[in-house]
Amino acid sequence: xxxAYELNDISFSYYKSQxxxxxxxxxxxxxxxxxxxxxxxxxxxxxxxxxxRLLKPTKxxxxxxxxxxxxxNRRDLAKKxxxxxxxxxxxxSLSVEDVIALxxxxxxMPLSNLNLRDRKIINDCVxxxxxxxxxxxxxxxxxxxxxxxxxxxxxxxxxPEILLLDEPLSGLxxxxxxxxxxxxxxxxxxGLTIILTTHEINVITRFAxxxxxxxxxxxxxxxxxxxxxxxxxxxxxxxxxxFWIGNHPLTNSILxxxxxxxx
Numbered sequence: 001x002x003x004a005y006e007l008n009d010i011s012f013s014y015y016k017s018q019x020x021x022x023x024x025x026x027x028x029x030x031x032x033x034x035x036x037x038x039x040x041x042x043x044x045x046x047x048x049x050x051x052x053r054l055l056k057p058t059k060x061x062x063x064x065x066x067x068x069x070x071x072x073n074r075r076d077l078a079k080k081x082x083x084x085x086x087x088x089x090x091x092x093s094l095s096v097e098d099v100i101a102l103x104x105x106x107x108x109m110p111l112s113n114l115n116l117r118d119r120k121i122i123n124d125c126v127x128x129x130x131x132x133x134x135x136x137x138x139x140x141x142x143x144x145x146x147x148x149x150x151x152x153x154x155x156x157x158x159x160p161e162i163l164l165l166d167e168p169l170s171g172l173x174x175x176x177x178x179x180x181x182x183x184x185x186x187x188x189x190x191g192l193t194i195i196l197t198t199h200e201i202n203v204i205t206r207f208a209x210x211x212x213x214x215x216x217x218x219x220x221x222x223x224x225x226x227x228x229x230x231x232x233x234x235x236x237x238x239x240x241x242x243f244w245i246g247n248h249p250l251t252n253s254i255l256x257x258x259x260x261x262x263x
Contacts, residue, residue, distance in 0.1 A: 008060055021057075029193075034195045037197070040216075064080060100153045149183075181204070244259055
């Protein structure tokens with residue numbers, strides 16, 4: 001079993017008076033789709049930022065693909081990890097194809113031009129994300145879903161081994177969520193490791209291999225397959241709320257429905 005991430009006794013805090021994570025240890029397998037879930041303020045986005053070294057733990061060690069994450073320089077790290085932030089505000093009017101081409105930056109020297117291999121990778125990412133008809137369109141003319149697919153195509157052009165996606169399903173209608181998750185599942189099948197945060201529990205359980213469940217006190221409540229982690233006790237601990245738990249009649253994936261909020 002190959003390990004994408006190994007976290008050993010990780011602690012982190014924004015302020016000395018408040019710790020977000022304390023002695024967090026876990027391993028995330030390679031070639032899996034892992035969903036990070038939990039209530040607002042539980043530390044999901046912070047967790048992703050720690051995984052991509054945007055934030056540094058106050059204690060502990062992170063190993064990325066068997067090597068301490070601190071040993072990677074920025075360019076090499078960008079060849080291993082690509083991240084989709086929760087919000088992106090375009091500063092320039094670029095075409096879809098131009099945005100995707102930006103993903104080749106970690107592989108290029110300053111002021112160097114795109115070569116034939118770069119062009120092939122960009123075109124493959126356009127096709128993979130179903131953006132062929134849109135590649136000449138300006139990004140300000142895209143829908144939210146089209147823009148999200150464009151940015152994912154751009155980070156795929158980095159040729160990473162790991163995708164970190166912060167709330168990729170937010171703002172998308174259900175059919176588009178399913179389309180995006182189907183694409184991510186195909187990317188996982190091609191060898192990528194995918195870690196994403198989401199509030200869409202009933203959508204993600206159909207696709208996730210593993211679930212990381214955090215509580216509003218920033219504790220890791222459970223980590224494992226959805227049908228193991230998403231039980232009554234764990235959900236109550238995470239959300240201070242009782243849930244109905246069942247199975248989807250077509251896919252047999254876990255369904256949860258909040259019942260009573262515990263004050």
